[in-house]
Amino acid sequence: MNGYGLLRILYGLFLGLFLIIAGILTFTSKGEPGIGFRIGYTYLSERARRKANRVSGIGTILTGIALVLLSPFLPMPWPFAVIIAGLGGTLLLAYLTAKREYELEELSKEAPEKPGRRIEPPRVGKYITLQAFFAGLSFVLLLAGKLPRDPGVVLIAILQLFLLALTVFVSRPLVFQLAPKFNGKMALGFARAMAAVSAMVVLQLAVAALNPKASPLLVILMLLISLGAVFYAAFTALTSAYEEGYY
Known part of the structure; x- marks a missing residue:
């Protein structure tokens, strides 16, 4: 094995293990500051936070495992494709999960007497x-x-x-x-x-x-x-x- 191949494997191993550890921390998060999948829905609903953390934690762990297993066989640019595809898909699934759980929780509550504050999207x-x-x-x-x-x-x-x-x-x-x-x-x-x-x-x-x-x-x-x-x-x-x- 040449030096380039060894470097590629070590790179994939290091980054993959990092993602696996991050995924485990996300999956086991109990609301600690700075840990877990955090978007607006997860701050408004504990139910959404738990479910989204499970989805994002599992997705991140699977992305890390895929990176470790595939890095010996992929040329250097393609591990980035694995990361983008894995984390991008995980982000989308976790968002949809958080949104769904938040909406289900809201439907289970009685309607408020006054409408809540309207959140305007930023102009980007x-x-x-x-x-x-x-x-x-x-x-x-x-x-x-x-x-x-x-x-x-x-x-x-x-x-x-x-x-x-x-x-x-x-x-x-x-x-x-x-x-x-x-x-x-x-x-x-x-x-x-x-x-x-x-x-x-x-x-x-x-x-x-x-x-x-x-x-x-x-x-x-x-x-x-x-x-x-x-x-x-x-x-x-x-x-x-x-x-x-x-x-």
């Missing part, structure tokens, strides 16, 4: 438009033959669609507005963060298409830009979480 249309534009540019470069049809490049382009779908998903009321105030600031921060990451991805692909034989200086510059984009995205997400009420 411009960030969704930006991400759709960036994703479109990536696929134009790919379909025009400016980029190699390498599985890793294709996966990176598909990742932008996943980020776009995630932004649409978390902009819905009671999904990512986690704090009791539900101001939508966390969803807006997340949308800005995903737009920054998507812009960084399309910039990387554009540089690869226009200058396939990049100089070491350009490679270092792009690395610094990538790190800056990731730092900005993380800072924006954390700041918006603080403003929403998490501290």
Whole structure:
């Protein structure tokens, strides 16, 4: 076995075990702060929290096991596809479970005398438009033959669609507005963060298409830009979480 194959197996083993541990913590969560599947529905309903944690915990564990088992046989880009597919499907199932359990619990209660507060969705249309534009540019470069049809490049382009779908998903009321105030600031921060990451991805692909034989200086510059984009995205997400009420 060559060094690349060993590195791939160790990478899959490390990340898979991390997901398995995270899944076990989620499955056994009893409402500890920062642990478990947390969306608006789970804060409003203990029943929704328990059921969603079970679904997300099992899904995360299965994703980790699949990653450990498949990493010896998959080239390096494809473990990311396993993670995206596994966690993306888990997120959707856990959301649907939480929503269903919350609605069932609400139906079992008597109707309130006065209507509850209407939660307005945050306006993230411009960030969704930006991400759709960036994703479109990536696929134009790919379909025009400016980029190699390498599985890793294709996966990176598909990742932008996943980020776009995630932004649409978390902009819905009671999904990512986690704090009791539900101001939508966390969803807006997340949308800005995903737009920054998507812009960084399309910039990387554009540089690869226009200058396939990049100089070491350009490679270092792009690395610094990538790190800056990731730092900005993380800072924006954390700041918006603080403003929403998490501290």
